[in-house]
Amino acid sequence: MKGLWLYLHFPLLPLEMRSEGRRAPLALLDERGARVRLCNVEAAEQGVQPQMAVATALSLVPELELLTPQPAQEPRYLEGLALWSGRFSARVSLQPPLGLLLEIASMLRYFRGLETLWQELTTQLEQLQLSACIATGQTPLAARLLALDGGFRACDPEQYRARLGQVPTERLGLDERLQSRLRGLGLQRLEQLLALPSAELAHRLGPELTACLDRLTGRLPDPPRYFEPPEVFCGELPLAYEVEQTLALLFPLRRLLAQLEGFLRARHWRALELQLELTQQERNQRLSVGHAAGEQCAEVWLELCRLRFERLTLEQPVIGLRLEATQFRDLERGREDLFSIAPREDTPARLLSRLQTRLGSDALCRLEPCADYRPERGWRRAPLQGRLSSAALQPGARPGWLLEIPQRLPSRQVGSAIELLQGPERIVSGWWDSAPVRRDYYIGRWPDGRRGWLYREAGGDWYLHGWFG
Amino acid sequence: MSLDQLMQQGAVWRGREAVSEASAATLSSGHAQLDQWLPGGGWQSGNLVEVLYDTEGCGELRLLLPLLAAAPKDRWILWVDPPHIPYAPALKAAGVPLERLLLVRSTSRRDRLWCLEQGLKSGCCAAVLGWLPGGEAKALRRLQLAASEGGGLGFVFRPGACRDQSSPAPYRLLLEPEQDGVSAGISVLKRKGAWPLSRQVLSLEGAAADSRPAASARPRLRLVGESANRPRLIRNSSGAVRRFR
Numbered sequence: 001m002k003g004l005w006l007y008l009h010f011p012l013l014p015l016e017m018r019s020e021g022r023r024a025p026l027a028l029l030d031e032r033g034a035r036v037r038l039c040n041v042e043a044a045e046q047g048v049q050p051q052m053a054v055a056t057a058l059s060l061v062p063e064l065e066l067l068t069p070q071p072a073q074e075p076r077y078l079e080g081l082a083l084w085s086g087r088f089s090a091r092v093s094l095q096p097p098l099g100l101l102l103e104i105a106s107m108l109r110y111f112r113g114l115e116t117l118w119q120e121l122t123t124q125l126e127q128l129q130l131s132a133c134i135a136t137g138q139t140p141l142a143a144r145l146l147a148l149d150g151g152f153r154a155c156d157p158e159q160y161r162a163r164l165g166q167v168p169t170e171r172l173g174l175d176e177r178l179q180s181r182l183r184g185l186g187l188q189r190l191e192q193l194l195a196l197p198s199a200e201l202a203h204r205l206g207p208e209l210t211a212c213l214d215r216l217t218g219r220l221p222d223p224p225r226y227f228e229p230p231e232v233f234c235g236e237l238p239l240a241y242e243v244e245q246t247l248a249l250l251f252p253l254r255r256l257l258a259q260l261e262g263f264l265r266a267r268h269w270r271a272l273e274l275q276l277e278l279t280q281q282e283r284n285q286r287l288s289v290g291h292a293a294g295e296q297c298a299e300v301w302l303e304l305c306r307l308r309f310e311r312l313t314l315e316q317p318v319i320g321l322r323l324e325a326t327q328f329r330d331l332e333r334g335r336e337d338l339f340s341i342a343p344r345e346d347t348p349a350r351l352l353s354r355l356q357t358r359l360g361s362d363a364l365c366r367l368e369p370c371a372d373y374r375p376e377r378g379w380r381r382a383p384l385q386g387r388l389s390s391a392a393l394q395p396g397a398r399p400g401w402l403l404e405i406p407q408r409l410p411s412r413q414v415g416s417a418i419e420l421l422q423g424p425e426r427i428v429s430g431w432w433d434s435a436p437v438r439r440d441y442y443i444g445r446w447p448d449g450r451r452g453w454l455y456r457e458a459g460g461d462w463y464l465h466g467w468f469g
Numbered sequence: 470m471s472l473d474q475l476m477q478q479g480a481v482w483r484g485r486e487a488v489s490e491a492s493a494a495t496l497s498s499g500h501a502q503l504d505q506w507l508p509g510g511g512w513q514s515g516n517l518v519e520v521l522y523d524t525e526g527c528g529e530l531r532l533l534l535p536l537l538a539a540a541p542k543d544r545w546i547l548w549v550d551p552p553h554i555p556y557a558p559a560l561k562a563a564g565v566p567l568e569r570l571l572l573v574r575s576t577s578r579r580d581r582l583w584c585l586e587q588g589l590k591s592g593c594c595a596a597v598l599g600w601l602p603g604g605e606a607k608a609l610r611r612l613q614l615a616a617s618e619g620g621g622l623g624f625v626f627r628p629g630a631c632r633d634q635s636s637p638a639p640y641r642l643l644l645e646p647e648q649d650g651v652s653a654g655i656s657v658l659k660r661k662g663a664w665p666l667s668r669q670v671l672s673l674e675g676a677a678a679d680s681r682p683a684a685s686a687r688p689r690l691r692l693v694g695e696s697a698n699r700p701r702l703i704r705n706s707s708g709a710v711r712r713f714r
Contacts, residue, residue, distance in 0.1 A: 450526030
């Protein structure tokens with residue numbers, strides 16, 4: 001079976017990783033800061049070109065935003081994208097400076113054909129606002145050449161061979177001497193080279209060229225070095241500008257979360273908790289976002305982060321993001337019912353995570369009965385997970401509503417307006433701790449027919465403690 | 470034997486038919502009398518039920534307890550900002566699955582509505598209970614949409630003064646206490662698939678354990694108090710002494 005490789009070439013990667021989704025004309029300077037190295041589409045439309053002097057570019061487009069390069073960060077961009085592409089293939093190879101190579105022959109069945117994979121890939125790239133030239137090829141080198149030449153999707157072998165033949169020989173990246181000899185011989189396209197007998201080519205132009213052509217056609221194996229994802233996820237993204245609003249952090253965060261999702265998918269893991277660090281000028285703000293059952297999907301995490309951001313006030317402008325995930329759980333397949341009519345069912349854990357993230361974890365609880373005769377101690381808040389205590393039932397009738405603070409009743413009402421139906425039930429308890437209780441409980445009927453639970457203190461005062469709702 | 474023959478014999482179960490059957494699913498309210506008043510024999514799931522009453526004690530809990538007690542084990546019952554503490558021993562005595570009961574305390578009206586909406590939308594709540602003031606027609610419309618999306622039942626409790634305000638909830642009940650203390654006067658202001666009903670008396674007897682008569686009318690003296698870690702002697706009503714752990 002022939003291999004199938006997919007090459008992604010990101011021509012504007014260093015610029016786009018720092019644009020944070022803005023649609024303004026942008027240009028990335030070269031290392032000396034004198035010339036434009038890359039410019040985005042908006043700038044190119046107004047006449048800015050790579051290699052243009054900064055002064056010229058600024059005179060063409062006065063509002064052009066200039067970004068200084070961060071050479072140390074650039075290999076990280078590619079590694080981040082390699083993590084992200086883990087969702088498409090487990091075998092990813094870095095092709096510095098601007099390319100990624102994915103082995104996809106083994107993934108076609110999973111994606112039910114190249115068409116679906118291609119579509120998903122382009123949708124993802126659109127979401128991340130990254131421009132890329134994508135090409136497939138039967139060898140790593142062919143895929144790379146086609147991607148550098150503008151992109152191509154393999155349909156049938158004939159078309160593929162014809163397209164590959166059209167690639168100019170300069171794309172092979174041979175050394176200058178050989179290149180000029182090829183030009184002198186009039187060999188401008190690969191098809192011309194491939195048509196020649198290889199023994200003759202090796203004889204006249206050296207074995208380097210034939211080796212290259214053999215790798216291109218697959219006669220010589222050319223296994224790439226695969227990228228090894230790290231054991232824990234840690235993604236960093238410096239921001240080009242100081243961000244003062246939390247919602248503006250969502251776009252760069254989406255990129256980090258997309259990387260996380262690729263990382264998790266490649267390992268069949270779910271993340272339980274994310275640590276997000278907002279890098280600031282002087283000190284950093286840390287926050288953690290959790291999901292009770294663990295989650296892979298970047299969109300779910302993004303929503304949880306958005307909810308968390310709503311409660312957050314930034315102490316200082318943010319200049320960078322750092323995302324860490326250290327707690328993972330294996331992915332088990334969910335139980336899915338083929339005939340279920342429920343339109344869209346969240347897992348309970350997802351609902352809980354969402355509520356907890358917005359309201360804080362103290363806002364949610366369960367209730368459990370408690371083995372105490374004092375009514376106010378007959379219940380307590382219980383955590384969301386785990387078994388509840390099966391305390392013995394309290395004897396007698398208990399109301400559905402318990403008042404948080406017993407409400408004082410005027411003594412003359414009791415017995416006249418409030419008719420006592422049942423009671424007394426004496427509760428004497430708690431003499432060993434700080435809240436002793438000595439009360440006679442009654443069930444009383446109010447003039448309109450409602451029934452309440454009231455008690456008389458030892459001193460003769462009456463209190464309402466609950467309603468039979 | 471061909472597939473057609475098998476179908477005619479009824480030996481093939483088809484998913485499509487099951488879907489159409491289930492889409493009109495109704496949930497029994499747990500009160501036979503009330504079920505008769507509701508077309509289809511109960512609440513149609515995926516709807517909002519508005520319960521109007523003035524103060525607690527009108528039977529608002531007893532109305533719901535049988536339904537909550539019968540809630541499926543894998544669904545939550547969400548209580549958002551109840552006016553008092555739902556008393557766990559009483560709920561347990563009524564058979565409500567406390568493991569699945571979730572109490573949410575929010576701090577603002579916005580959060581409260583958001584919680585209700587999320588609970589209804591998620592589709593993993595059997596019932597979502599919320600307490601709202603009057604004049605919330607817009608919010609109720611959102612909640613109704615969320616309920617129909619998630620397919621659960623939403624119960625919204627509001628003051629009786631809202632009875633004249635229009636409401637998008639497909640079911641509206643007005644609850645008033647009755648003199649005997651175990652029934653409630655129910656006016657069905659709105660129901661799905663039929664005309665409104667004027668005030669009728671619904672017996673809520675047996676809906677909750679609180680209708681059990683107390684064993685004796687005399688003050689009962691008990692040596693009580695058990696904390697989990699200390700063994701303690703207790704004399705129960707039959708006079709036997711048991712050792713509690």
